[in-house]
Amino acid sequence: MKDPTTRRRITRRHVLQGGLGVGALAALGLAGCSNEGRGGAMATSGGPGELPAYIPFDGVPADLTGSDGVSDTMLAYPEDPVTVTDRPPGDGRDVGVFALTHTPVPPALGRNAYWQALHERLGFGLDIALVPSGDFADRFQTAVAGDQLPDLVTVFPESVPGLPGLLAERATDLTDLLAGDAVEQFPFLANIPSESWQATMYGGRIFGVPVPRGAQTSEVLFFRADMLEAEGLAPELGSAEDLHTLCTELTSPAASRWALGHVPMPFIRQMFGIPNGWAEDGGSLTSANEHERQEEALELGRRLVADGLVHPDALSANITQRKTWVVNGTTPLRPDTFSAWSAFSEYPIGEDFRLDVLAPPLADGGGQAAIWRGSPTHNITVISARSADRAEPLLEVLNHLAAPFGSSEHLFKTYGVEGVHHELQGTDPVLTERGRSEIQLSLRYLAEGPWVNYLAGEPDVARAQHDAQSDLVPAAVPDPTEGLYSETASRRGNQIGTALADLETDILQGREPVSAWAEAVATWTSEGGDDIRAELEEALAAAEDR
Structure with a gap:
């Protein structure tokens, strides 16, 4: 963890937050990204405001301390997890929750020992409506239309058109409880880095609590280190052409093996120096779509x-x-985010299975290219306007759920009851099959502390994560429009972005020539891209004036 002397008060003024849809991500040069349902670039426009003070929690020192955007790393779970709360949170009343799930729905409360133990610890009940990711947008809109949002609601800003107005009408303004030093009464929310809080501020007011991810949302190219080693192949690339050569050497259709499960366009674009969404120069923005080397990247x-x-x-x-193809060796290379690394432990991997990360080279050789830095926020959790009179106790609940890694509260939230949901391997909690099923209540999408690299019983994996991030993250290129809002992007970005994404697929599949890209970008520009640019530039200027 970071030294507590690094505490700093964030008083920089911000502008109204919003978000870009999935199609807009494709339109900004991010087509092909996959990332555990995460949000993409989020945006702002207009209005001063003060973010919560950042007060790092120093109660559990990290084994490997991260810096310059690199996450802290733990090689083993602390032997005696410290208890960091002194009473149950909230006001004793039950709490309704609307949350997304990427996993099978767990057993119902009456058959779920974890859920029951959670209620016992909290001192009240969590009535959780778990919505599969594929149905989430429709169910969310239905709940909004019927004014049926419960106390706590998971929100993905990039998927909600006109979000600022919706929040002003249907969410509780939390500014007075969280801005500046007010957040001190919620120490584990204060432990969330400032860059993640920017996604919760709209019109200078705070409307939610962020679930931070930091650099974990940055997409990289994983490779099966054990397979490359067995083939005698060096895990290094010196140019874009080397990527094609490596893929050729790894592919053997007769053995049902192909290098890739899909085309890693973000990785390829990084090699060609294409910007992360937008490039900024003196306040002027240029879309990644317009970059001079897009067609070269598409050709590869x-x-x-x-x-x-x-x-x-x-x-x-x-x-x-x-992911199964990676595990069984069908495709040794996979583009994914840093956050996906540990998730491979949930698959039936063999003892020899080892992942690592390929650094992107400059396309023409001569050095290493920079990766794109991902969004610092996975999603936000808002308190329904209908529950405004309970805002403070509900923030206590979120604060409790954001208890830091290494605490007894985090241990229970993540691993449940020892002997039921997990067994100890040394000091490391290892989930049982019952644990894997019962704990899937999506609490990690309600509130979470800063990400920590850790995998139970696998210190070498955690160290490899730390090393890969230390190599790539400090020089990662951010999206200069992170935190800037465009109404056109919110309303029309998905439509115009999908057209470009579809064309990209057609080009990659050989159904359209690479030369079709330029005309499609011109259409994207005239049908909304120029308006998005102008709105983002205005928001950027407003932010820099504060």
Whole structure:
């Protein structure tokens, strides 16, 4: 953890927050990204405001301390987890929750020992409505339309058009309880880095609590280190052409093996120096779509498909299938986020299974390219306007759920009851099958402390994560429009972005020529891209004036 002397009060003024839809992400040069349902760039416009003070929690020192955006790392769970709360949170009344899930729905309360133990610890009940990710947007809009939002609601800003107005009407303004030093009464919310809080501020007011991810949302190219070693292949790339060569050497259709489960366009674009969404120069913005090397990047992606180096079922496969291909050796390379690394432990991996990360080279050789830095916030949790009179006790609940890694509260939230939901391997909690099923209540999407690299019983994996992040994250390129809002992007970004994403797929599959990109970008620009640019530039100027 960071030294407590680094505490600093954040008083920089911010502007109204909003978000870009999934299609807009594709339009900004991020087509092909997959990331555990995370949000993309979030945006702002207009109005002063003060973020919560950042007060790092120093009660559990890290084994490997991160810096310059790198997450802290723990090689083992602390032997005697410290209890960091002195009473149950809240006002004793039950709390309703609307949350997203990426996993099968767990057993109901009456058959779920974890859920029952959670209620006993909290001193009240959590009535959790778990919504599968594929249904979340529709269910959310239905709940909004019917004014049926419960106390705590998971919100993905990039998927909600006109979010600032919706929050002003349907969410509780938390500014007086959280801005500046007011957040001190919620020490584990104060432990959340300031960059994540920016996603909660709209019109200079705070409307939620962020779930931080830091650099974990940055997409990289994973490789099966054990497989490359067995093939005698060096895990290094010196140019864009080297990527094609490595993929060729790893592909053997006769052995049902292809280098890739899908085309890693973000990684390819990084090699060609294409910016992370937008490039900024003196207050002027240029879309990544317009970059002079886009067609070169697309041509390389097209070649990977045309030369049979990408799994033939790449377009129809879902994320779980693609990860399974990595685990069983069908596709040794996989683009994904840093946050996905530990998730491979949930699959039936063999003892020899080892992942690592390929650094992107400059396309023409001569050095290492920079990765794109991902959004610092996974999602936000808002308190319904209907529950405004309970805002302070509900923030106590979120504060409790954000208890830091290494605390007894975090241990229970993440691993449940020892002997039931987890067994100790040394000091490390290892989930049982019952634990894997029962704890899936999506509490991590309600409130969470800063991400810590850790994998129970696998210190070498945690160290590898730390090393890879230390190599790539400090120089990662941020999106200069992170935290800037465009109404056009909110309302029309998905529509115009989807057209570009569809064309990209057609180019990669050989159905359209690479040269079609320029005309499609011109259409994107005229049908809303220029308006998005102008609105973002205005928001950028307003932010810099504060």
